[in-house]
Amino acid sequence: MLLLAALTLVGLAPGLITAWQVYQEHGWRRAVLAGAAVTVGLPAVLILSLIMFPPLAAAAAACSAILALKAYGDDQIWVGSTWTCVLMVALWCTGWTT
Incomplete structure (x- = not known):
């Protein structure tokens, strides 16, 4: 925390x-x-950089997924949910979601 x-x-x-x-x-x-x-x-500059360079967004998505799973494993629901939101934004920036 x-x-x-x-x-x-x-x-x-x-x-x-x-x-x-x-x-x-x-x-x-x-x-x-x-x-x-x-x-x-x-944050707008960060999101634009993720959109312009999708491999960076994919790396951010992978790290966010690992951190979300760790947080959920430690029973930190709010932290895990936050990392899941970051994961979804990163996946959106790569174009992997609809």
Whole structure:
């Protein structure tokens, strides 16, 4: 669980840093918009890179499947379900699902 919390913080850090820097110059309105754009933009770039390079998506799908099975084996239903969602997105990026 600690690893998931760390990954969440790492994913939010660029948006928070951007928001802080924009806030110092332009105020809260632009800071919130810039922080949200950076935070949403990073997963979009990841998904686009998986679509543009399907072998990377296949590797991500394989790793996600292994991690989902391990999580389900350890009775961590929510973590396993999250990895299953990542697996389905990766398979969608490869074009293997309908």
